[in-house]
Amino acid sequence: MELLKLAGIKNQTWLDVVLQHHEKLDGSGYPNGLKGSEILLEAKIVGLADIYSAMISSRPYRAALTPQKSLKQLFMQRGSFFDEALTNIFLSELGIYPPGASVSLANGEIGVVIKRKSQETSKPIVSSIKDRFGVRFMHPVMRDTGDKRYAIKADIPSSQLGQVNPSMLWGLKLMRVS
Numbered sequence: 662m663e664l665l666k667l668a669g670i671k672n673q674t675w676l677d678v679v680l681q682h683h684e685k686l687d688g689s690g691y692p693n694g695l696k697g698s699e700i701l702l703e704a705k706i707v708g709l710a711d712i713y714s715a716m717i718s719s720r721p722y723r724a725a726l727t728p729q730k731s732l733k734q735l736f737m738q739r740g741s742f743f744d745e746a747l748t749n750i751f752l753s754e755l756g757i758y759p760p761g762a763s764v765s766l767a768n769g770e771i772g773v774v775i776k777r778k779s780q781e782t783s784k785p786i787v788s789s790i791k792d793r794f795g796v797r798f799m800h801p802v803m804r805d806t807g808d809k810r811y812a813i814k815a816d817i818p819s820s821q822l823g824q825v826n827p828s829m830l831w832g833l834k835l836m837r838v839s
Contacts, residue, residue: 710751778805
């Protein structure tokens with residue numbers, strides 16, 4: 662919050678949200694040990710997103726959790742650490758296999774979830790990176806996991822993918838600017 666103030670941010674709501682985003686529903690958070698309705702709704706939302714982001718990111722003391730394991734932990738902590746209704750909405754929006762999740766498919770390929778088809782969150786579109794023998798495709802291959810041949814078999818650690826060029830993964834065309 663102090664850094665934002667130094668940067669010239671004067672909006673009190675933003676400052677309060679940043680200050681409160683580590684508070685927990687049960688009062689076990691910080692910096693002020695606020696509980697329940699004492700925490701701004703906006704801070705609860707930012708805190709939930711911050712925790713999820715931290716869980717799926719590697720840290721010096723631990724490997725990143727898969728999105729599925731992270732979502733399961735959030736689900737288990739709803740109502741105690743996190744607002745139950747907000748957590749349910751968050752989980753519903755991300756779906757069982759959120760974008761960015763690394764998965765193995767029924768045909769043996771591995772790839773990354775790139776988008777939901779619709780409201781059917783359990784059968785997203787996957788960008789396959791490696792074939793069933795572990796050989797990297799020249800270009801990612803889009804797979805509709807609603808097709809039984811490409812159904813998601815399991816979530817996998819992102820380390821199994823190796824280095825992935827995000828622009829190729831999502832099919833983005835980048836321009837060189839000089």
